[in-house]
Amino acid sequence: MPAPEAQDRRLDGNAAAGPLAELFTVDLTAAMATCAGCGSTAPLAAHVLYADAPAMVVRCPSCTYVVLRFAADGAGLRLDLTGARLITVTPPAEPSAAG
Numbered sequence: 001m002p003a004p005e006a007q008d009r010r011l012d013g014n015a016a017a018g019p020l021a022e023l024f025t026v027d028l029t030a031a032m033a034t035c036a037g038c039g040s041t042a043p044l045a046a047h048v049l050y051a052d053a054p055a056m057v058v059r060c061p062s063c064t065y066v067v068l069r070f071a072a073d074g075a076g077l078r079l080d081l082t083g084a085r086l087i088t089v090t091p092p093a094e095p096s097a098a099g
């Protein structure tokens, strides 16, 4: 478990949707992320987000390992997925031909 002060800073992973939309055209909060630390898989929205660090930090809900780091500043958009063994994005459903 993170230290008590860390628990006060954390947000729901859904809060990562806006910043990540700058880099990705799909909503990654529905993507499944497999943690490189413990191997558990969960939707990105179910992860724990720390948005007040120099970079946005997304941690595994099972083991708190850093799964994703993202920074947007004058140097550009930087994404570190070292802590994600796998990210799976389900493509959006095709519009129905019937109708």
Ligand SMILES: [Zn+2]
Binding pocket: 035, 036, 037, 038, 039, 040, 060, 061, 062, 063, 064, 065
């Ligand atoms: Zn983990």
